[in-house]
Amino acid sequence: MSLELSGGEESGSMRPPMEPTLWQKSRPGARGVFPPGISPEALDGRCPEQIRRKSPLALPELSELDVVRHFTRLSHLNRGVDTHFYPLGSCTMKYNPKIMDRISEITGFRDLHPRTGPEGMQGLLEVLHTLEESLGHLLGMEAVTLAPAAGAHGELTGILIARRYFESKGDRGRTEILIPDSAHGTNPASAAMGGFTVRVLPSGSDGGVDLGHLAETLSEKTALVMMTVPSTLGIFEKDLLKMVAMVKDSGALLYMDGANFNAFIGLLRPGDLGFDIVHINTHKTLATPHGGGGPGSGPVGVKAHLAPFLPSPRIRKEGERYSLVSPETSIGPIRSFIGSTLVLLRALGYLRMLGGEGVRRVALYALLNANYLRARLSGTLPRTGSGLCAHEFVLSAKELGAEGLHASDLAKEILDAGYYAPTISFPLIVPEALMIEPTETESKETLDRFAEDFRRIVDLARSNPSRIKEAPRRTPVARPDEVAAARDPVLTDPASLHLS
Amino acid sequence: MADFIPHTETETREMLSLLGLDTLEDLLSVYSHSMAAFSPPDLSSLGGGQDERTLMEWFSSRGDRNLPASRVVVFRGAGAYDHFIPAGVSALVGRGEFLTSYTPYQPEASQGLLQAIFEFQTAIARLYGMDLANASLYDGATAMAEAVLVAVRETERSVVLLSEGIDPECRSVVETYLEGMSVRVEIVPLEGGTTPYSRLAGRVGPDVACFVGSTPTFLGAVDQFDGVSDLLHGVGALFIIHANPHSLALLKSPGEWGADLASGEGQPLGLPLSSGGPYLGLLSSRKKFVRRIPGRLAGLTKDREGRPCFVLTLQAREQHIRREKANSNICSNETLLALQALVYLSLLGPGGLRRAASGSWSNAHDLCARLQTIPGISLINPEADFFHEFVSELPVDADDLSRHLLAEGILGGLPLGGLLGPSWSRRMLWCATELRTEAEIARTVEIVRLYLEK
């Protein structure tokens, strides 16, 4: 069915039927999988009354096939990289190789108890140590921890390391962290969790950090300067090396948010650029699946002077034998056990499969795809920045405000055209931002098609804005009432309250 | 080898030509001002790339150097539990529409995941006896830390009381999280394996933000909290319970004990042992804390056409909007594992979960009783009830016994000396889940008996 034939009052009829919730489908007495165990009645007399649960368990009762159909239908109501082009800027939604699924299912890792002890974990520790070394080479860092569960967790880790570092030097006056206004929200949030005061660095007219302002804000109170490289505008700061030198002179440490590392993996190393601490997101750069929001993993690399403070446990290699140690100087554990190992296996698998030259090609093609799409979209909406971009670029839909439209409206029409949407309303410094990151794994054909659709959508926004306001028409639901959802939140299924 | 780059050489040339460039290397002008200063990185350590078969062989051979549950019989828990997982779990969770999607920021194209998150929140809230739950946190330890931070913000107080029954590594994680805050952590000792009300009553006061109890405790005891809720609320402090979700099929829920918030490790709900991660942080609470809870929340609403639908809601609490004033820095969470736990709970249903939990109870008590028939072995804290873990006092060094058992293909109880200090070096924390068979239990007890008779 073409767009022209749909719409108006009939638009609702195009939508597939909704899937009832598990509790709506629940049938008292229905049985699913029969697990090993014993009947609870057989415990009677052994499990004392005063510790027994009296309230209903209130879980749904379904057959195995009911459950299989339920989740299969839910999957049909969801878009992933496997089904759609996903140009979600800053998230690096590249293809997640299927072979890595297999690797994460190898029983020697999947079914390994984390407290087995080193004698039963030599293979795991070797793999993780290898990944630490590979990441160290790529990042130009002397030590790496694989513990953080996500990028933001890596940020908190890095910030606590900086805290300990200055404490170890007896310098307790460094209470501030400087963060550009274009940064991810996690940066200031992590700084606050680490007990620091955030000072915001405003962007200059070109979207980069303003050197003059940096000089004014840096002081003997500055502990850390957090920079995203390339910036969230997809721009590699031309004055980066000057900034690094200024920060070093002030005695502060430099942190690189490596969320955008896909732009220069294998080309440049954060350690060489002068950064003391860097985190990367394996679910971005190293192709581990985003899983609908997680699990991710956020390894952190540091220079030698910060290595003693890395979170425990650390993997130690002596000869051919590996063990786990918890140094006194460590900030302590930041999560249970060693790390999100099944995610880390995928990350190492990806690096080994690509090899050094393959990794370099990833960055070059990420640049090519972003710049090609940027060029194909020129003349649609104005871009923030000029010249070549890095791995992503940001357009502004501000001028469509005259038609009463926002970037979020365009996003809905993009969904209808058969894509996921770009990131909208970020970075905050660009009004009505649309942040587009194609990644290296998309073909020219996909980019050409997206460019044509995007151009058509922007034309439609100018000629017939009310059509855009009605989008999306082809998705399972129309626009949700987010105001009602937030004013009177319904966060659990009311149907679950009637079960016993 | 592969790099998953789909371009043909012709396409690459066409794309470069649109940009007015001759070669891919010309794109490096983006970095020219920095690249000039450094020599290109040496990537030789990454090797020349591998094909699928070579890659699988490399990882498989490393996997073979581990001792997973498929090669050893697991009688060890201590925060990670070997439970039955139905085949349907990985089949459904591995679907690409879920696996390769991201945070459902565009609700119209993400209804499947949003509904699953909403259902997960429902299942966890009901299991813990709470009004609501979030969409997940990293793991049980960080969930406890985040619950403590909710209490610190809510009460604006600076003392946090943690039960001695909390997993010592969890406690360390909480301490790491609080490193930058002006908050003092105090430990409330156990007596006979459980929390003594009098001890707690003697310590609470107007400076206390919260008390965190754990049930079962790290050493396996089912803790009891009669009167604790009133005691804490009487001084304006919050009550947090960290509970194993599997145990809640049988045991009193945090809601029934009167807790304000509950945290937990979701691994026992259908997640493999996974060498320790990724796991699943559970956080649930009473309704009054809805705006203080960190992490994502899916809510039910209606679309413009009046159809029920789901959306991420209360986002103004979160880092991408509130920045340094956010409830937490969490962005990526463990959504796929939340889906995994939900599929597990739906496949088992209430009957299946009670059956598995009853099996764990029964096997652990069977193992305990049989071990105690061996001269020299006794149960510590015999007056405390336990669920599927307990601690034995041994006449020998626990590490030595553990090594002996491992050589026999048994991952025995956890030797506690390393974690809790030398005075615990002859104590072992045993676990038996519903997966252990009578024969495995009998064989293990026999091996221990023979070892001690030597």
Added chain:
Amino acid sequence: MSSERRYTPTHEWIQSVGDPFRMRVGITDFAQKEITDVVFVELPKIGKKVPRGAEAAIIESVKAAFSIYAPMGGEIVGINSAIESNPALVNADPYGAGWLFELKVDNASEWSSLLDENGYRAHLSSGSVGGH
């Protein structure tokens, strides 16, 4: 002081509720339109001391959070609990039923530096709005 309403450049209003030291605070009609649909208001605790210009409340829309600053320094002596259950009042009646909190002001002289009706109008038309 009388019953006149005065304003801040950050779009709060303040007005006496009879007692010359007891002042009611809300946001302006311009501000409620900028915020769009208010979904939640985080009100201060009664008894809290807030210096002039300090954050006293937070208003949330679906996609943003806005700090509300105390137009004058003082102690929080009242909050509008009606908007906790019905935040839409802030949009529907920002100068009436949608008020936020009441202050017992410390220093009456701060009043004179606030914008009057004409001053606030001029501020709005100057284009240098923002501030929230």
